Amino acid sequence: xxxxxxxxxxxxxxxxxxxxxxxxxxxxxxxxxxxxxxxxxxxxxxxxxxxxxxxxxxxxxxxxxxxxxxxxxxxxxxxxxxxxxxxxxxxxxxxxxxxxxxxxxxxxxxxxxxxxxxx
Numbered sequence: 001x002x003x004x005x006x007x008x009x010x011x012x013x014x015x016x017x018x019x020x021x022x023x024x025x026x027x028x029x030x031x032x033x034x035x036x037x038x039x040x041x042x043x044x045x046x047x048x049x050x051x052x053x054x055x056x057x058x059x060x061x062x063x064x065x066x067x068x069x070x071x072x073x074x075x076x077x078x079x080x081x082x083x084x085x086x087x088x089x090x091x092x093x094x095x096x097x098x099x100x101x102x103x104x105x106x107x108x109x110x111x112x113x114x115x116x117x118x119x
Contacts, residue, residue, distance in 0.1 A: 004029045005118050006046075010039040010065065011054040011080065019105055020052065024114070036060035040068055047073050050117055053097075055081040055088060066095045076117040080105070 006029040009020045017032040024030040031048070033039035037059050043051075051069065053062035060068075066077055079092040082103040092100050099113045 005049040006031070007050045007052065007114070008033065008039060008043065008046075008048040009052040009080075010034075010036055010057070010062070011052075012057045013054070013103075016054070016080070016103065016105070019107075023105075023107060023111060028114075036062070036065045040065060043069055044072065048075060050114065051075050051077045053077055053079055055079055055083065055092070063091060063095050066097070070096055078113055078117065 004027070007024055008031045009017065010033045011017055011020070012034055014034065017034060021030060021032055031042065033042065036057050040060065053065060055062040062079055062081075069075060076098040077096060078099045078101055079097045080101045080103060081088060084102055089100050098117055101110050101113060
């Protein structure tokens with residue numbers, strides 16, 4: 001791992017994963033997943049320094065995934081979603097998210113959130 005912080009992202013949108021890969025893979029060890037259950041299997045064996053989760057995914061939603069991860073260990077989480085509804089934000093915080101970002105990703109703002117949580 002060469003000292004790089006490890007970030008895992010889970011989003012069912014290939015475009016979002018492509019943007020995140022471009023943004024994060026040079027500076028961080030970055031592991032993207034398009035399916036929540038595959039990510040969960042990986043996370044049972046690998047603890048990242050930061051987790052980026054979509055909320056609405058077909059196989060397991062971001063809240064359920066975070067609940068499972070919280071049973072294993074504590075890791076900072078940024079929820080990344082296109083839904084700005086206050087209920088979504090409140091539920092994300094309730095489940096332990098440290099931050100919340102809206103799609104489409106505003107790259108400099110998002111990177112600031114990542115750096116803040118990895119300090």
